[in-house]
Amino acid sequence: MTHPTPAQTGIAPGETAEQHAHFEARIARGEKIEAGDWMPAEYRRQLIRMISQHAHSEVVGMLPEGEWITRAPSLKRKTILMAKVQDEAGHGQYLYHAAETLGATREDMLQALLSGKAKYSSIFNYPTHTWADVGMIGWLVDGAAIKNQTMLAGCSYGPYSRAMVRICSEETFHHKQGKEMIVAYAQGTPEQRAMAQDALNRWWWPAMMMLGPHDADSPNSGVLSKWGIKLKSNDEVRQEFINEHVPELLEAGLTIPDPDLHQDEQGNWRHGPIHWDEFWAVIRGEQGLNRERLGARQAAHDDGAWVRDALQAYTDRQRAVAAD
Numbered sequence: 001m002t003h004p005t006p007a008q009t010g011i012a013p014g015e016t017a018e019q020h021a022h023f024e025a026r027i028a029r030g031e032k033i034e035a036g037d038w039m040p041a042e043y044r045r046q047l048i049r050m051i052s053q054h055a056h057s058e059v060v061g062m063l064p065e066g067e068w069i070t071r072a073p074s075l076k077r078k079t080i081l082m083a084k085v086q087d088e089a090g091h092g093q094y095l096y097h098a099a100e101t102l103g104a105t106r107e108d109m110l111q112a113l114l115s116g117k118a119k120y121s122s123i124f125n126y127p128t129h130t131w132a133d134v135g136m137i138g139w140l141v142d143g144a145a146i147k148n149q150t151m152l153a154g155c156s157y158g159p160y161s162r163a164m165v166r167i168c169s170e171e172t173f174h175h176k177q178g179k180e181m182i183v184a185y186a187q188g189t190p191e192q193r194a195m196a197q198d199a200l201n202r203w204w205w206p207a208m209m210m211l212g213p214h215d216a217d218s219p220n221s222g223v224l225s226k227w228g229i230k231l232k233s234n235d236e237v238r239q240e241f242i243n244e245h246v247p248e249l250l251e252a253g254l255t256i257p258d259p260d261l262h263q264d265e266q267g268n269w270r271h272g273p274i275h276w277d278e279f280w281a282v283i284r285g286e287q288g289l290n291r292e293r294l295g296a297r298q299a300a301h302d303d304g305a306w307v308r309d310a311l312q313a314y315t316d317r318q319r320a321v322a323a324d
């Protein structure tokens with residue numbers, strides 16, 4: 001007879017079924033799990049994986065839009081974009097801190113990103129070709145991120161859940177500014193309309209993919225749902241995203257690049273097949289800008305070495321003074 005593995009049960013060596021039952025009862029009562037509380041090793045590992053990848057996504061996510069700050073078409077658009085890109089840096093900070101509450105170190109997390117071991121969202125490996133891409137990222141990418149993150153704001157781990165509440169309120173501003181921009185262009189000159197449509201053609205499918213593989217192909221979902229980290233599945237969140245965005249994009253006069261898109265009898269918008277081969281190729285770095293994105297992060301990390309050295313020297317001196 002073969003026994004279930006820790007990966008299947010979530011019970012690691014040294015942990016007992018009673019500890020798990022007590023932990024799961026807390027989650028069932030809707031209690032938040034806090035940093036010092038007992039938690040299964042697999043719960044901790046899953047959270048560190050997910051939160052650190054989320055943090056990396058926010059930081060790498062500054063790159064596609066950041067390229068446009070110097071090319072913004074007006075002072076108003078420039079100030080909005082600068083605020084948005086700064087917000088993403090702040091989100092990275094909250095999330096790295098949330099992962100640190102679980103025992104992860106900043107150095108290890110950054111090393112995992114820079115070495116290519118840790119993932120970041122596939123969406124940020126796509127290039128930004130025109131200014132309308134900035135608006136489309138706000139509308140679609142922040143729109144998809146909000147659907148996912150509103151769900152995570154209710155998750156069982158306190159520090160992640162609280163970070164999500166704050167991040168979602170900032171993402172809502174990002175989403176609104178993107179929508180406002182694209183609606184203005186969709187109703188603007190023929191060139192502006194064409195630019196908005198072209199951006200939608202390129203960002204629609206990547207935005208659909210960023211919410212993760214179909215539920216049947218999502219190996220982490222089982223344990224994440226069981227422990228109240230994921231309160232909705234990848235496909236459920238994707239359906240919410242489509243149901244909100246399809247009517248709004250159509251109302252703006254844009255065409256969604258999916259010939260199979262239709263509404264079913266329940267009013268849900270149903271999409272055509274997603275090109276998962278592209279999704280996995282982008283994640284593996286075989287397609288898209290993975291090398292450029294990691295190169296930019298490595299350069300920023302190297303450029304910041306003197307700041308880390310200075311902080312270390314200051315800390316060492318403060319400690320020496322205190323010891324005296």
Ligand code: FAQ
Nearest residue numbers: 054057058061119120121122145210211212218219220221
């Ligand atoms: N890209 O078993 P599942 C933003 C990986 S923030 C790359 O379904 P899970 C804000 C997944 O890691 C956007 N990899 O995984 C912003 C796993 O591999 P692993 C980021 C992906 O964790 C806006 C494997 O596939 N948001 O946009 C992706 O249950 C504008 C199997 O998948 C978050 O990170 C992907 N798209 O569900 C910033 C939210 N999808 O790790 C700037 C937190 C899946 O086992 C500008 N994360 N994979 O080796 C989550 O909610 C979940 O991790 C999912 C994936 C839903 C992303």
